Amino acid sequence: MDISPVFFYVFAALAIGFSLSVILKKNPVGNAFSLVMVFFAFAGIYAILGAHLIAALQVLVYAGAIMVLFIFVIMLLNADEPSFDMGRSHIGIKIGAGTLCAILFCTFVWAIKESPINIPAGRFTPEAIQASGGNTQVVSELMFSEYILPFELTSVLLLAAIVGAVAIAKRKLGKN
Amino acid sequence: MTNFEWLTMGAKIAFIVVVLLQVVPIMVWVERRGSALMQNRLGPNRIGPLGLLQSICDVVKFFFKEDRAPGHVNKFYYTLAPLIVLVPAFMTFAVIPFASSIVIDGQTVNFQIADLNVGLLYIFSVASLGVYGIIMSGWSSNNKYALLGSLRSTSQMISYELSMGLSIIGIVMVFSSVELGAIARGQGEAFFSVGMLTIPKWGIFIQPIGFIVFLTSVFAETNRLPFDLPEGESEIVAGYHIEYGSMKFALFFMAEYINMTVGAALITTLFFGGWQMLPGMHWLLEVMNLDGMAHEWVRILFEAASFGAKVCFFMWFFVWVRWTIPRFRYDQLMDLGWKVMLPLSLVNIFLTGVLIYYKVL
Amino acid sequence: MLVKAKTSGTQKFYLVEIIKGLYITMRAMLFGKTVTIQYPEERRDYSDRYRGMHYIKATNGVENCTACMLCPTVCPAECIHIEAGERPDKEKYPVKFEIDVLRCCFCGMCEEACPKDAIKLSTIYEMSQTHREVFEKDYLLEQRGNK
Numbered sequence: 001m002d003i004s005p006v007f008f009y010v011f012a013a014l015a016i017g018f019s020l021s022v023i024l025k026k027n028p029v030g031n032a033f034s035l036v037m038v039f040f041a042f043a044g045i046y047a048i049l050g051a052h053l054i055a056a057l058q059v060l061v062y063a064g065a066i067m068v069l070f071i072f073v074i075m076l077l078n079a080d081e082p083s084f085d086m087g088r089s090h091i092g093i094k095i096g097a098g099t100l101c102a103i104l105f106c107t108f109v110w111a112i113k114e115s116p117i118n119i120p121a122g123r124f125t126p127e128a129i130q131a132s133g134g135n136t137q138v139v140s141e142l143m144f145s146e147y148i149l150p151f152e153l154t155s156v157l158l159l160a161a162i163v164g165a166v167a168i169a170k171r172k173l174g175k176n
Numbered sequence: 177m178t179n180f181e182w183l184t185m186g187a188k189i190a191f192i193v194v195v196l197l198q199v200v201p202i203m204v205w206v207e208r209r210g211s212a213l214m215q216n217r218l219g220p221n222r223i224g225p226l227g228l229l230q231s232i233c234d235v236v237k238f239f240f241k242e243d244r245a246p247g248h249v250n251k252f253y254y255t256l257a258p259l260i261v262l263v264p265a266f267m268t269f270a271v272i273p274f275a276s277s278i279v280i281d282g283q284t285v286n287f288q289i290a291d292l293n294v295g296l297l298y299i300f301s302v303a304s305l306g307v308y309g310i311i312m313s314g315w316s317s318n319n320k321y322a323l324l325g326s327l328r329s330t331s332q333m334i335s336y337e338l339s340m341g342l343s344i345i346g347i348v349m350v351f352s353s354v355e356l357g358a359i360a361r362g363q364g365e366a367f368f369s370v371g372m373l374t375i376p377k378w379g380i381f382i383q384p385i386g387f388i389v390f391l392t393s394v395f396a397e398t399n400r401l402p403f404d405l406p407e408g409e410s411e412i413v414a415g416y417h418i419e420y421g422s423m424k425f426a427l428f429f430m431a432e433y434i435n436m437t438v439g440a441a442l443i444t445t446l447f448f449g450g451w452q453m454l455p456g457m458h459w460l461l462e463v464m465n466l467d468g469m470a471h472e473w474v475r476i477l478f479e480a481a482s483f484g485a486k487v488c489f490f491m492w493f494f495v496w497v498r499w500t501i502p503r504f505r506y507d508q509l510m511d512l513g514w515k516v517m518l519p520l521s522l523v524n525i526f527l528t529g530v531l532i533y534y535k536v537l
Numbered sequence: 538m539l540v541k542a543k544t545s546g547t548q549k550f551y552l553v554e555i556i557k558g559l560y561i562t563m564r565a566m567l568f569g570k571t572v573t574i575q576y577p578e579e580r581r582d583y584s585d586r587y588r589g590m591h592y593i594k595a596t597n598g599v600e601n602c603t604a605c606m607l608c609p610t611v612c613p614a615e616c617i618h619i620e621a622g623e624r625p626d627k628e629k630y631p632v633k634f635e636i637d638v639l640r641c642c643f644c645g646m647c648e649e650a651c652p653k654d655a656i657k658l659s660t661i662y663e664m665s666q667t668h669r670e671v672f673e674k675d676y677l678l679e680q681r682g683n684k
Contacts, residue, residue: 015424029253029315030253033253033308033312036308044314051293051296052293052294052298053293053297054295054299056294056298056300056301057297057301058301059301059302059304059305060297060301060304063301063304064300064301064304064305064306064307064337065304065334065337067331068304068307068330068334069313069334071308071311071315071330072311072331074332075311075315075323075326075327076327134293134294134355135293135294136293136297136354137292213565213569213571214562214563214565214566214569215565216565216570216571216572216573217571217572218573218575252562261634357558389551469641496559496562496563497555497559498559499562500555500559500561500562501555501558513645
């Protein structure tokens with residue numbers, strides 16, 4: 001695929017641009033929508049890498065469900081612009097934060113540059129995945145065989161969260 | 177990709193887009209005439225034969241209306257919202273197969289724009305995006321009715337997405353694939369035979385509970401009656417698109433009908449054999465006694481026609497139900513979603529698992 | 538009083554009821570008789586006693602009205618204005634006879650009060666105009682019926 005670098009740069013640029021808009025915009029709903037776009041750009045990058053399942057799940061779970069609830073809450077709270085405007089910060093804080101960010105960025109660049117280019121390929125090369133019937137099959141097989149314990153533990157965790165949410169909601173109902 | 181692949185891809189995309197765009201005015205006409213006949217009226221019958229050109233007049237009207245935004249809206253999101261509703265509706269059709277494949281000069285052409293490995297997940301992920309347009313329109317309109325409509329739609333879509341997703345797990349288990357092409361192919365097999373009659377392995381026969389849950393959820397997802405609470409003309413005066421006019425409103429309207437088409441196509445593909453030919457067509461194909469490419473093309477034509485006929489039936493079903501059942505109350509809607517549909521789809525998954533274990537399915 | 542509707546088991550299980558409903562709408566569509574009257578071509582038949590646009594009855598080209606002022610007196614909407622005059626043959630007649638149809642409530646009292654059978658309400662119900670107008674004598678003298 002000779003066109004994928006173009007798409008990669010497009011999606012990368014989109015991701016960076018919308019990430020910036022998430023932290024720089026003052027309108028909370030606008031921030032949330034920007035975050036959705038960031039998830040989208042990520043999904044695009046996953047798709048370019050051949051991880052279609054992850055791309056679809058990224059959009060389905062993060063963009064399609066979680067962010068909808070975020071926006072739901074933001075709209076219900078009716079957060080208007082002034083309440084999120086923290087006012088001007090001290091110049092020293094700005095410089096400090098800028099320096100920290102620069103250091104972090106340099107560390108990332110250094111880590112990526114120093115890491116070995118040729119990471120040894122694991123069991124799941126694109127060819128092997130293709131041979132065994134595609135992403136979805138491979139992931140689901142792994143999930144229900146090798147990683148059954150973490151999978152079940154995660155579901156127990158989610159169940160606990162649901163029970164907790166119901167308990168909190170019920171308690172409030174009882175008071176009234 | 178070779179030139180041939182580019183060409184066929186372009187042709188398929190053009191075909192789908194053109195057909196989907198034509199569906200909208202035709203369905204508007206069907207909806208208006210159908211509702212009229214059900215209520216012992218006549219409906220629009222003045223312009224063109226049987227009033228068929230009425231929709232074209234409507235389109236012309238929409239085009240020539242002044243495209244203005246009220247002063248109190250958030251302009252950027254207000255303009256963006258109709259597009260965000262419309263685009264996912266079109267995108268969903270990319271993975272729906274409308275005929276099987278044909279071999280031209282040694283190259284196989286699938287009658288499906290993209291045979292994605294994650295087909296069904298793709299549909300759900302894209303379909304869940306349409307809600308953003310509704311949220312955006314509701315919020316950016318700065319209108320309490322619009323906001324109420326978008327809140328209703330959000331909660332409704334999230335609730336029914338769950339049961340919709342769970343209801344097709346059974347189908348995925350039976351055909352052990354999430355590719356829509358594979359699911360459509362798998363439904364060609366015979367399920368069981370009673371004398372002369374052979375029941376094919378269509379989703380409706382092997383997953384009746386899943387079908388009912390899925391059908392209900394599709395109605396809720398497309399915001400059609402009896403679940404059109406986001407619009408609710410009598411309560412919140414058209415909900416999220418209250419502040420919209422001219423072409424922007426028309427885009428919402430189009431999105432609703434295209435979503436309906438996608439819903440009908442999904443029901444067809446998952447539960448009614450997709451492009452599998454209707455009874456009698458196999459026989460007709462044999463009687464015609466063609467050979468070579470002619471046979472292949474006629475087969476494709478028959479398959480596409482079967483798919484089209486099934487989709488048309490379900491489109492009609494949407495209209496039919498709309499003019500039969502009154503709107504649900506909001507708490508009834510939520511009760512049905514969470515207390516009936518969700519447990520029912522879970523029971524369906526369990527039953528399917530048991531039946532697969534005992535090699536019945 | 539609170540009356541609780543009884544719902545049977547099948548009614549709670551929506552599906553059967555929905556299918557019944559679908560049958561009813563389909564029956565109405567296929568076999569139902571359309572009740573639409575396609576207006577400009579087809580018209581509803583009104584009774585002869587329908588009270589529509591007014592006219593003044595004339596015999597031999599002369600209006601029956603003698604400007605006795607009974608109709609403006611009885612008119613509840615006060616929409617009839619008559620100015621009386623004298624013909625050469627000493628007969629009393631209306632010089633002006635105006636009806637403000639915008640005010641008229643089509644009660645038909647004028648018709649009943651008239652001793653000379655002059656003012657009548659016809660069965661014509663298409664009275665829309667593109668401008669405001671008080672109908673005058675010339676217009677009212679058009680014979681719009683045979684009451």
